[in-house]
Amino acid sequence: MAKEIPDLVAEARAGTGKGAARQARREGKVPGIVYGDHKDPVAIAFEFNKLLTTLRAGRFMSTLWNLKVEGQEDVRVICRGVQKDVVKDLPIHIDFMRLRRTSKVNLFIPVEFINHDKCPGLRKGGTLVTVRPEIELVVTAGDIPDHVTVDLEGLEVGDNIHVNDITLPAGTKATIDRNFAIANITAPSALRSSDDTSDDGADEAADEADA
Numbered sequence: 001m002a003k004e005i006p007d008l009v010a011e012a013r014a015g016t017g018k019g020a021a022r023q024a025r026r027e028g029k030v031p032g033i034v035y036g037d038h039k040d041p042v043a044i045a046f047e048f049n050k051l052l053t054t055l056r057a058g059r060f061m062s063t064l065w066n067l068k069v070e071g072q073e074d075v076r077v078i079c080r081g082v083q084k085d086v087v088k089d090l091p092i093h094i095d096f097m098r099l100r101r102t103s104k105v106n107l108f109i110p111v112e113f114i115n116h117d118k119c120p121g122l123r124k125g126g127t128l129v130t131v132r133p134e135i136e137l138v139v140t141a142g143d144i145p146d147h148v149t150v151d152l153e154g155l156e157v158g159d160n161i162h163v164n165d166i167t168l169p170a171g172t173k174a175t176i177d178r179n180f181a182i183a184n185i186t187a188p189s190a191l192r193s194s195d196d197t198s199d200d201g202a203d204e205a206a207d208e209a210d211a
Contacts, residue, residue, distance in 0.1 A: 004146075005065065005076065005144065006063065006065060006066065007065070007066050007068050008054070008067050008068065008077075009046075009050075009069075010032065010044040010045060010069050011044065011046075011070065012042070012044060012045075012070070012072065013029075013032075013043040013044050013045040014043070015043065016033070020043070025092065028047070029046060030045065030048050030092065030093065030094060031043070031044075031045050031092075031094075032044045032045065032096060033093075033094075033095055033096070034075070034077060034096045034097075035095070035096070035097060035098070036097040036098040036099075037098035037100060039098065044067075046094070048091075051091060051094070055091060059108055060079055060082070061078075061082070062106060062107055062108050062136070063078070063079075063107065064076055064078055064099065064107060064141060064144060065077050065078065075098055076098070076099045076101070076141055077097060077098055077099065078096065078097055078105055079095070080095045080096065081094070081095040082094050082095075083095075099141040101142025102140060102141070104138055104139070105139060105140075105141055106137070106138055106139075107136070107137060108136050108137075109134060109136075109139070109145055109146075109148050109169075109172075110133060110147050110148070111130070111135060111147065111148050111182060111183075112147040112149055112150070113128065113130075113150045113152055113183070114151055115151055116152055118153040118154070119153060119185070120155070120156050121155050121156045121157040121158075121159060121185035122152065122155075124157060126156075126185045126186055126187060127185070127186045127188070128152070128185060129183060129184050129186050130182075130183045131181045131182055131183055132180070132181070132182050132183075135148050135168075135182070136175045136176070137168065137169075137172040138172060138173050138174075139169075139171070139172050140171055140172075143171060148166065148168060149167075150166050150182060152185075155185050156185065157185050157186070157187050158185065158187065159184065159185050160183075160184045161182045161183045161184065162182060163176075163179055163180055164179045165182075166182070
């Protein structure tokens with residue numbers, strides 16, 4: 001299933017240059033520009049509070065957006081720069097690049113774990129520890145996967161899951177070459193505590209033998 005591309009609503013902005021940008025800021029807007037795909041740049045503006053909320057939600061720079069501007073055709077864009085006030089650290093200008101459906105882009109795709117009930121390690125009381133809830137992949141703008149699937153069937157306590165252990169969505173690849181960890185199945189807390197106690201007892205016995 002393709003991942004739904006979130007909407008980002010902006011409005012057309014009259015004029016370009018520093019003067020027009022300052023006017024937009026006086027009106028409580030954040031000016032921006034859309035460029036690329038061999039088309040003319042388009043000046044836009046965002047409501048300050050809405051944009052700030054979206055920025056603070058995270059992953060703004062690595063999210064593919066469906067830019068909606070009234071009176072214009074929707075366009076897929078990715079942010080290529082957020083200029084901020086050096087004192088207040090608040091956005092004062094934002095740049096976007098248009099993408100075609102065939103364009104390749106790096107995006108963070110969420111990880112979904114399945115078959116918890118078929119995982120012996122979990123049935124024995126183990127805990128699934130997620131190292132990477134998202135994986136950064138190179139994807140095609142027109143076919144973004146909704147998630148990456150990790151099958152837990154047959155995994156035991158102590159097993160580790162690495163990116164090479166799973167099948168990535170068709171047409172994608174990880175941005176990192178090494179075989180990084182995604183998750184692991186840890187021992188039940190009671191068993192870990194018992195092991196720690198046993199280790200302590202062994203240490204004490206060793207100390208007495210050395211005395």
